[in-house]
Amino acid sequence: MSKLLSPIQIPHLSLDNHVVLSPMCMYEVKKEDGIVTPFHHAHYGARALSKVGLVIIEATAVDPDGRITNQDLGLWNDMQKEGLAELVSLLHGFGTKVGIQISHAGRKAMDAQRPLGPSAEAFNESYPVPHEMTLSDINKIKQAFIDACQRADEAGVDMIELHGAHGYLLSQFLSPLVNQRKDQYGGSLENRYRFVKEIVIAVRAVFKGSLWMRLSLTDFEDEKRQNSIAEWQQIGQWLEADGIDCLDISTGGLLDKKPTIPIYDGYQVPFAAAMKQAVNIPIATVGLLDNPTLCEHILQMGEADLILQGRAMINNVNWLAEAAVALHDSTFTAYNGSYQRGIK
Numbered sequence: 001m002s003k004l005l006s007p008i009q010i011p012h013l014s015l016d017n018h019v020v021l022s023p024m025c026m027y028e029v030k031k032e033d034g035i036v037t038p039f040h041h042a043h044y045g046a047r048a049l050s051k052v053g054l055v056i057i058e059a060t061a062v063d064p065d066g067r068i069t070n071q072d073l074g075l076w077n078d079m080q081k082e083g084l085a086e087l088v089s090l091l092h093g094f095g096t097k098v099g100i101q102i103s104h105a106g107r108k109a110m111d112a113q114r115p116l117g118p119s120a121e122a123f124n125e126s127y128p129v130p131h132e133m134t135l136s137d138i139n140k141i142k143q144a145f146i147d148a149c150q151r152a153d154e155a156g157v158d159m160i161e162l163h164g165a166h167g168y169l170l171s172q173f174l175s176p177l178v179n180q181r182k183d184q185y186g187g188s189l190e191n192r193y194r195f196v197k198e199i200v201i202a203v204r205a206v207f208k209g210s211l212w213m214r215l216s217l218t219d220f221e222d223e224k225r226q227n228s229i230a231e232w233q234q235i236g237q238w239l240e241a242d243g244i245d246c247l248d249i250s251t252g253g254l255l256d257k258k259p260t261i262p263i264y265d266g267y268q269v270p271f272a273a274a275m276k277q278a279v280n281i282p283i284a285t286v287g288l289l290d291n292p293t294l295c296e297h298i299l300q301m302g303e304a305d306l307i308l309q310g311r312a313m314i315n316n317v318n319w320l321a322e323a324a325v326a327l328h329d330s331t332f333t334a335y336n337g338s339y340q341r342g343i344k
């Protein structure tokens, strides 16, 4: 039996295998009301039927102005919670565990009426200049995170991932490249971590499921200007102490910049492995992991504990069944006998 397709138990979550659907915005909320649509039922339902261990529903905004676009999902009201609860129930019925990524886009909220950021600097010239968040804005958005996570809990999710990567609001606070604040939320690493810390501790108090956070471990900038790997490891240790159960390690998205690191299959794994050395909680890795043999190698070498699949599972809903063939894993069983007949 392969490690990839065998069960895994992590804090507050047991999964049938080590494969996770990475959160991916579908921009399918055409009514702009943040509510789950039939598209989401079909899209996530099909992936649940593929036997993926955990589905992470796309970045879901805590506030209307926290959406990347107005076609994003939201969780700032109870109608949205009811829509999510129906989706979670459908996916649970297909046997998968369900998580959701909770997010605020900050200065990358393209359609926001009043975009917010730690400092008043735009992502680039086609984005609006955000309002530097006042202490009242900070408290309001913190509460919005807590309320959205409470709604996700009431909707029945097994896992919540706080989006702390890709240049969205939480990562904007963490980075000295974007956070120019002079108050207790800016300056030192400890101060830049404060907003995230307060959210994590408050969410941990209301959510008993598995609480994850996604981080970008490089912004493709000079090591002296961006957070260094040692500083990210420090943040990882603080997150562990504050109640995070798993870290999902990605890169980039903070600045309008192309990657300056080599891009190859598994290119983000070294960042996951670096975080794994610093903490005692499980680490998820993501990015160009289409090859099942590479995924198995990463798990066997202990470089990461979970494998997230993004584009590979947009492209190929049968990724797990094909991985079982590639890994000669005869223990994998498809959703039902008819699907099993499709595995050659």
Ligand SMILES: Cc1cc2nc3c(=O)[nH]c(=O)nc-3n(C[C@H](O)[C@H](O)[C@H](O)COP(=O)(O)O)c2cc1C
Residues within 6 Å of the ligand: 022, 023, 024, 025, 026, 058, 059, 101, 163, 165, 166, 214, 250, 286, 287, 288, 289, 308, 309, 310, 311, 312
């Ligand atoms: C269409 C699309 C939407 C995405 N939306 C999100 C998102 O909502 N949240 C997030 O953290 N990452 C998002 N990502 C990044 C993916 O989760 C993943 O990290 C990235 O695609 C690399 O993994 P892959 O090579 O397996 O695709 C998105 C990627 C794609 C292609």
